[in-house]
Structures are given as C-alpha cells and as structure tokens.
Amino acid sequence: EAGVTQFPSHSVIEKGQTVTLRCDPISGHDNLYWYRRVMGKEIKFLLHFVKESKQDESGMPNNRFLAERTGGTYSTLKVQPAELEDSGVYFCASSPTGDGPEQYFGPGTRLTVT
Amino acid sequence: QKEVEQNSGPLSVPEGAIASLNCTYSDRGSQSFFWYRQYSGKSPELIMSIYSNGDKEDGRFTAQLNKASQYVSLLIRDSQPSDSATYLCAVNSGGYQKVTFGTGTKLQVIP
Numbered sequence: 038e039a040g041v042t043q044f045p046s047h048s049v050i051e052k053g054q055t056v057t058l059r060c061d062p063i064s065g066h067d068n069l070y071w072y073r074r075v076m077g078k079e080i081k082f083l084l085h086f087v088k089e090s091k092q093d094e095s096g097m098p099n100n101r102f103l104a105e106r107t108g109g110t111y112s113t114l115k116v117q118p119a120e121l122e123d124s125g126v127y128f129c130a131s132s133p134t135g136d137g138p139e140q141y142f143g144p145g146t147r148l149t150v151t
Numbered sequence: 152q153k154e155v156e157q158n159s160g161p162l163s164v165p166e167g168a169i170a171s172l173n174c175t176y177s178d179r180g181s182q183s184f185f186w187y188r189q190y191s192g193k194s195p196e197l198i199m200s201i202y203s204n205g206d207k208e209d210g211r212f213t214a215q216l217n218k219a220s221q222y223v224s225l226l227i228r229d230s231q232p233s234d235s236a237t238y239l240c241a242v243n244s245g246g247y248q249k250v251t252f253g254t255g256t257k258l259q260v261i262p
Contacts, residue, residue, distance in 0.1 A: 068248060082249040093249055128194065139185065140250060144193040
C-alpha cells in the first residue's frame with residue numbers, strides 16, 4: 038500500500054511569491070490533515086478535511102493560507118503571498134474513517150521563504 | 152504551559168539498555184496518546200498508540216499511560232543504534248481528530 042505522498046519535497050521562494058503544496062493521502066483515507074513545523078518548534082496542526090469538507094481549520098495562521106481538497110482525494114495548500122515566517126516543513130497526514138485518530142504522515146515539504 | 156511537554160534531550164543510552172522517554176500533557180480530557188519516531192529529515196512514523204490507563208506492549212516497545220498524573224511514557228528495551236531518532240509524543244483530545252505534538256526527545260543509542 039502506497040503511503041502519503043507530498044510534492045514538492047523542497048521549495049525555495051521569495052517573499053511575496055505564491056507556492057502551492059500538494060498532498061496525496063493513502064488511498065481510501067477520508068481524513069486528511071495538514072501540519073507545519075517551524076524551526077525549533079513542535080509540529081502544529083493546521084487543518085483537517087473529511088473527504089472534501091473542512092472539518093477543523095482552527096490552526097490556519099491567517100488568510101494567506103488556502104487549503105482545498107476537491108473531489109475528496111488529493112489536497113493542495115496554497116500560501117499567497119508568502120512571508121518569511123512561513124518557512125518550515127509542511128506535513129500532510131491521513132487516516133481512515135472510523136479507525137481511531139491514528140494518523141500516517143507524508144515525508145513533508147520543506148518551504149524556505151527568502 | 153505547553154499542551155504537551157517533553158524533555159528535548161538528547162537522551163543517551165548504551166546499546167542493549169532500556170530507554171525511557173517521558174511526556175506530560177495539560178488537557179485532562181485527552182483521550183488518545185501516540186508515540187511517533189522521526190529520523191532526521193524524515194516523516195514522523197507512528198510506533199505506538201494507547202487509549203487506556205496501564206501498559207501496552209508491542210515488541211521492544213512499551214507505552215505507559217497514567218491519566219490521573221497526565222503522564223505518558225515510552226520504554227524501549229534492548230535499545231539498538233537504529234533506535235536513535237527523535238521521539239514525538241502526541242495527544243488527541245477527542246472530538247475533532249487533530250493531534251497536538253510535543254517538541255520531541257532526541258534519543259542516542261551508543262554502540
């Protein structure tokens with residue numbers, strides 16, 4: 038079974054530019070989560086999709102971040118315009134519905150804003 | 152006070168010894184507890200989950216939960232150099248399924 042995949046693995050952009058991160062969850066997993074880890078800090082929750090619906094977006098830092106999951110399969114996280122403090126590693130995780138909150142993480146996208 | 156607290160380490164243990172990793176959490180309503188292992192530059196890998204008070208064993212790993220003390224621990228028996236990694240404690244408080252992480256404890260197993 039393929040795991041959670043994320044693209045790109047690394048992205049370096051300038052302040053003010055736009056970046057879109059993609060996550061493909063494990064096939065059949067209805068739950069998809071985005072997390073972020075900034076340097077020296079803990080991994081922090083951003084938002085949770087159940088299929089194509091946003092279940093909880095309480096962790097989204099501001100309106101420069103937009104997450105979508107059209108069709109309930111893959112998800113994108115767009116940062117527009119990017120700021121220096123957005124640098125970090127963005128993780129995606131997925132879990133199946135009804136099997137408890139155990140989540141399986143992707144390899145992450147390292148975003149550097151210069 | 153952080154929601155999930157861990158000693159950042161590094162915790163150094165000799166090969167073959169027992170490594171003991173500890174975690175405390177602040178939300179008394181928390182229901183689910185997880186240990187993730189993260190190698191440098193890699194994704195967090197779920198290694199243990201525990202939902203009720205007591206011990207849960209899986210191979211060389213034992214998770215211990217004490218809800219009254221708001222304390223979770225992970226014991227690694229017969230530690231191997233390949234166990235060297237950062238161990239993340241994570242807590243789910245029920246309702247929505249978001250997980251709150253600690254900063255992680257770096258474990259070094261010395262051959």
